[in-house]
Amino acid sequence: MRGYFDHNATSPLRPEARRAWRAASEAPAGNPSSLHAEGRAARATIEDARAHVASLTHAPAKDVVFTSGGSEGVAAAIRGVCDRADPDRRKIVVSAIEHSAVLETARNLHGAGFETVEIAARADGRVDLDRFLAALDKRVAIAALQAANNETGVIQPVEVVGTHCATRGIAFFVDAVQAAGKMPVDRDRWLADLIAISGHKLGGPQGTGALVVRDGIPMSPLIAGGAQERRRRGGTEAVAAIAGFGAACEAATKELANEAIRLEKLRAHLERSLRSISRDVIVHGESAPRLPNTVCASFPGISGETLVIALDLAGFSASTGSACASGAVEPSHVIRAMGLGEAAARSAVRFSLGWSTTGGDVDRLLAALPDLLARARMSG
DSSP states (O other): OOEEOBTTTOOOOOHHHHHHHHHHHHSOOOOTTOOSHHHHHHHHHHHHHHHHHHHHHTSOGGGEEEESSHHHHHHHHHHHHHHTSOTTOOEEEEETTSOHHHHHHHHTTGGGTOEEEEEOBOTTSOBOHHHHHHTOOTTEEEEEOOSBOTTTOBBOOHHHHHHHHHHHTOEEEEEOTTTBTTBOOOHHHHTOSEEEEEGGGTTSOTTOEEEEEOTTOOOOOSSOSSOHHHHTSOSOOOHHHHHHHHHHHHHHHHHHHHHHHHHHHHHHHHHHHHHHHOTTOEETTTTSOBOTTEEEEEOTTSOHHHHHHHHHHTTEEOBSSOGGGTTOSSOOHHHHHTTOHHHHHHTEEEEEOOTTOOHHHHHHHHHHHHHHHHHHHHHO
């Protein structure tokens, strides 16, 4: 049996999500925009799921827009707001440790006359807050700060940034793709205008997600041409997938507090044991608040890619960082943005736990690691 330690890349489908997806798939076909009985049934399935997403994010159901996932939510938020921004607001402020979907979307707007300001992080993995706030001037159309980093798990000061954006008339976008289901997501407490989440990061189907849009935020739809999602996202909704997404959100909401405690204990056990196995191991972000499920560690003298391959051959799934960049030759932009250097970035490996992870999984990983590390050092 393989040990799966890559929940931040994708989390296995929860049983509740599988049952909901299957039930909706086997129901009579109906377009949720149709007025007949089959259409009304499909619409009811979608609205039930929308309520569960709203509960997870502490937002009204009417503000939930279904998307195909995190990357679409990011693009819809940033491009949509910038498309409607005042002519004198042509600046985008983001942290340099954002997911590549945020960074590339912002950079791609340079051709439309927008300037992107990327704020580096401190060595502990938290964004340089003083510099971020100083950049929030009257020329900013939108600011983006992730709730928690996908590689290190470090939780960012979104409440402080949200407060400053609110007082300065700046749209505030929070990428909560990694946070949702692992820590409380609270739209009003964060003073966020837009929040993106993804279904497969919390045990829902791949290809699902949501963008929570505060009522009254001016933005253009990324996908136009239909009245679906209150004209904020055209296209017929994927009813069965959305049903599974909603069920995953419902399960994650119910289990959030207890699951955080359970995963934090497993993470602490993993980190303590890593230090006993490899005295020079560096756990990134350990002095900052972190998600309870994420361990990002560098093993000096070992290629992270080599270790991940060795783990895979031994029956364990881990990652060198963001799944969207796993094929890249360049080292982690997150570790480099923390000022820790290329060597630390190239030797970093991420172990991310989730709803299906057991204590036995962690113990089997720890039993295999000494030999795997020794062999990786010899080959490196």
